Amino acid sequence: MFEICAGAFLTQNTAWTNVEKALAALHGAGLLGPREMASCPLPRLERAIRSSGYFRQKARRLREFCRRVLRDHPEGMEKWFARADAPGLRAELLSYRGVGPETADSMVLYAAGKPSFVIDAYTRRIGGRAGLARGLSYDGWKALFEAALPPDVKVYNEYHALLVKLGKDFCKKGSPSCGRCPLGRICGKLIESRGPGR
DNA sequence: GGCCAGGTCAAAG
DNA sequence: CTTTGACATGGC
Numbered sequence: 760m761f762e763i764c765a766g767a768f769l770t771q772n773t774a775w776t777n778v779e780k781a782l783a784a785l786h787g788a789g790l791l792g793p794r795e796m797a798s799c800p801l802p803r804l805e806r807a808i809r810s811s812g813y814f815r816q817k818a819r820r821l822r823e824f825c826r827r828v829l830r831d832h833p834e835g836m837e838k839w840f841a842r843a844d845a846p847g848l849r850a851e852l853l854s855y856r857g858v859g860p861e862t863a864d865s866m867v868l869y870a871a872g873k874p875s876f877v878i879d880a881y882t883r884r885i886g887g888r889a890g891l892a893r894g895l896s897y898d899g900w901k902a903l904f905e906a907a908l909p910p911d912v913k914v915y916n917e918y919h920a921l922l923v924k925l926g927k928d929f930c931k932k933g934s935p936s937c938g939r940c941p942l943g944r945i946c947g948k949l950i951e952s953r954g955p956g957r
Numbered sequence: 958g959g960c961c962a963g964g965t966c967a968a969a970g
Numbered sequence: 971c972t973t974t975g976a977c978a979t980g981g982c
Binding site: 960961962964965966967968969970 | 972974
């Protein structure tokens with residue numbers, strides 16, 4: 760629960776392997792809890808999460824997140840997350856420094872277990888390459904997927920996981936094509952049928 | 958050595 | 971309202 764939230768922060772624009780090291784270090788330092796992290800001296804927290812990059816910024820924001828959660832939700836994160844509805848929780852999370860739309864959605868979906876579709880770089884890239892859409896805002900992409908899928912945690916979870924896997928395996932940023940992607944043929948036809956742009 | 962990785966925020970234009 | 975720069979490490 761808390762570890763998932765911490766991971767959501769740490770993975771911002773960062774390879775997951777670097778995040779795993781940071782999480783392990785946090786665990787080793789006994790910092791994987793809101794209380795522990797809230798009262799941790801900044802340099803110590805920074806040292807623990809160094810491998811995840813942007814460590815000064817993330818340390819400050821993580822600690823501030825913990826402090827505000829403790830202040831605003833003394834019942835504890837478990838109860839807070841259990842009680843909240845997805846849109847409300849998302850909105851509140853967005854009001855924290857360092858929590859943008861993707862981080863908020865990750866927390867809602869993976870930590871709270873409520874349906875809120877997560878949009879990431881892979882989702883946009885694949886969507887763009889497939890001719891699905893281009894230049895949409897985060898909320899635009901999100902609305903697109905949520906309108907097309909049943910609002911089910913498991914569906915959102917698995918769908919996103921598949922997009923991430925496709926993205927990692929085939930749809931790299933640099934390459935103009937979809938490489939050996941099994942959807943390559945489908946994407947190609949979609950792009951042809953829609954013409955250049957869109 | 959350069960580019961990239963499951964972003965976010967604040968300051969400019 | 972859209973664009974741009976800063977933030978920072980580790981892997982290939």
